[in-house]
């Protein structure tokens with residue numbers, strides 16, 4: 674911390690002034706304000722929908738001894754927590770799984786920090802700091818959660834369409850209609866047909882959101898459950914936005930038996946020690962569960978038909994660039 678403060682102190686005042694000017698210009702931009710208001714409507718609609726289904730909103734965890742390993746490398750800032758090496762939340766995955774010991778259905782608007790590699794800076798879909806609505810349901814299966822998402826998305830879109838009609842009109846945005854059952858595409862079929870960038874390719878062609886299911890085991894984190902009827906594939910699902918907006922949701926059923934968790938950690942070339950707190954908690958018994966996370970900034974971007982997720986937040990933390 675002391676080192677960071679020292680580095681910031683060396684930045685010339687003129688450079689800080691310039692950044693502040695840029696930041697204030699950003700938050701005064703009507704397009705940005707529209708993006709933020711859409712996000713605000715989306716959170717409210719989601720929250721109303723989930724409360725109507727007896728979900729409990731749990732408070733977020735910011736710092737903990739263990740967080741999501743993710744499936745791609747991100748740099749790993751550590752926090753000195755009274756002499757213990759803690760991490761900043763990349764997703765609430767482990768905590769929401771544990772939370773199902775307390776409540777059957779939980780959700781959380783969870784701030785996530787991911788110091789993504791620099792080559793992700795121009796995607797329009799990545800920010801270092803973002804909010805994920807993370808949800809988990811005890812004893813639920815993948816089909817139950819896919820239905821829930823379909824109903825939630827339909828409800829959010831129709832609520833935003835009516836409550837934010839003037840904003841959508843100002844942005845010149847007509848939201849596409851959504852079927853009550855969304856198309857399911859198998860990961861391997863999509864990859865075979867469209868090659869390695871199948872996700873964006875399919876997203877560009879699609880007119881409404883669609884699912885990618887049955888993701889190969891090593892393509893995702895250790896915590897998503899292997900399909901016992903289809904070994905080598907996971908009982909998980911991604912939801913993809915249409916019109917080229919890319920990934921909306923990732924989720925799945927979870928491994929919950931200790932033996933399976935340990936096996937999956939090793940299959941990823943990781944060690945149980947890296948996840949010690951989670952492993953020890955799992956040793957005491959975890960219920961089966963299924964859930965997903967949806968990025969609020971990406972959702973707002975799609976709702977508004979905006980160019981980038983930066984336009985959905987007042988203080989965007991851009992990859993590799995510092996600001997307020």
Ligand code: ASN
Pocket residue numbers: 741743763764766805807808923924925964965966967
């Ligand atoms: N939220 C995701 C899930 O529920 C995990 C993630 O963000 N990596 O599966």
